[in-house]
Amino acid sequence: MNLPTMRVLITCPLPGIAGDRLAASGVDVIQLGDSTVDDASERGLLADVDGIVCTLTDRIDARVLDAAPRLSAIATVSVGRDHIDTETAARREIDVVTTPGALDDATADLAVLLLLSSCRRSTEAEADLRAGRWHGWGVDQYLGLDLMDATLGVVGWGRIGRAVGRRAEAFGMHVLHHSRRPTGEQGFVADLDDLLVLSDAVSLHVPATPETHHLIDARRLDLLGPSAVLVNTARGSIVDEAALAEALHARRLFAAGIDVFEHEPEVHPRLLSAPGVTILPHIGSATIRTRSRMAEMAVDGLLASLGVAVPSPADSRHADRNTLQERDRP
Template sequence: MQPTIAIAFKIPEDILSGLRTWAHVVEHQDATALPASQWQTRLNQADGVLISVFNPVSADQLTHTAALRMISSVGVGLNHIDLKACQEAKVHVANTPGVINHPTADHAFALLLGASRNVVGADRLVRAGQWTQPIAPMMGMDVHHRRIGIVGFGGVGQQIARRAIGFDMRVHYHQRHRLPTAQEQALQATYTPLSELLQISDFVVLQVPYNPSTHHMIGARELALMPKHAMLVNTARGGVLDEDALADALEQGRIAGAALDVFENEPHINPRLLQAPNLLLTPHLGSATAATRHEMISMAANHLHQFFNE
């Protein structure tokens, strides 16, 4: 008997066709998200599900899912899934690591460059017809030969470091465990305690996983350590940053600017962020290239195939 696989979002037709060869697929081919009640109904009936970060799975939901055996999530972070409840319910969970390393690093650097050179503001100025003299009125901040501090030095963080080297930047990193010396040398990266990293970096990029120990790890105290000219980039998870503390720092001019691709309650944005000065915002685009998303969804579908067929 074929397992029932429920899909929470629209996926490419070739991957959908592959799933249909071995499973009964309950698809969702609408661009809008399923209402919570409909998603619960599908969870109740499914043996396996294919979800994204925008489809949370809570302990309460799992109490009604007697058949559910496998959750395959598109993305690296798993903070949208109650892993302890899944373990107790004997529901296997898989994600798609590795695939996002390069595109997320690309986007982190796009945010860093966009914020430092005020690309969005400059575009608005030109479109508004306010460029009236040969020399543009906006002065940006140099990126080359500056110091970058990368908080979280896994696959994405290390790719950010490789890009920084191309800009002749000095790379510092912080994470729970220091890398072997040979790996540090290959990445031209210096391990630095977090407080020191914040004090010496011109650009701070957050790329740590989100969990209880990293919740609001960057708050008012940490932002106060940063130089006034420094900029913060978050391409990790929204919950690692205290958004109100960031709004305070920007409003008071205590740091020069910031760029965020992730938010604590996304897709809902803290209203203070929408009003904060010198802040560049993008809607969780770290892995948003056509090739990357296709590979991620394909990997998630393969996890389901392996679980139910091998």
């Protein structure tokens, strides 16, 4: 007797060859299109789904999981999984697959971009240039901060934090780091408050957990001081956005570079109007190679969890490209 074909729901078009790899595996693919996961659950589209490929914008909560009784694996095209009810998934013995390591370099590069932009006031200078407010070179214009011999404090000494540290050292910065557990490495600072006081700039690289919610609040922003820079490419909830906006408006902080927000896609209005802030729309992993690799890792991990053979690259290239609709080809 033939076993029923596995069915996999994709919540968005997949970049690179990830979609082809999924099609070549022989599973039935359901492309969500413009609908949301909530819509799919209400319409009963999850009733016979064995796997889901999602992103961090898809809220996979208990209600969604209850609508998918056959579900045995979820793959998210992200490192974080705070958008998934992992407790319910674990209770249901549903595997949750993430993409660790794939975005380390791209995110570290962006953190350094934000650090440079914040220190050198490039966002402010470009805005003035575009608006016709620049009337020629002046000796006291757009004076920023040097990276050479400055101290960078890295909060979270995982793969991305270390990658940022290596890049900062190449600019001649002194690098300190803080993590929950002692690292035994040079530059470790056990107390976060001490790290903030010692640093000219701070880059955040910790996950979103109850313990890290508003880890950087008004009190800790004041520890940084008016000549310091804050960079966040980790999770928006780590920083109290209202307190950050107030510190920038009051000039109690020199500048900030922010790529993530607590209530995406909403951004605190006072942060949008704050001086000295460079803000980006969560593009830390947004390179062609990185996003393609993340999608491939998610698909391969999902297929492995479902017990489906992962196709070779050659099989993927010759897969029927009509199987998936609305493909995103970079």
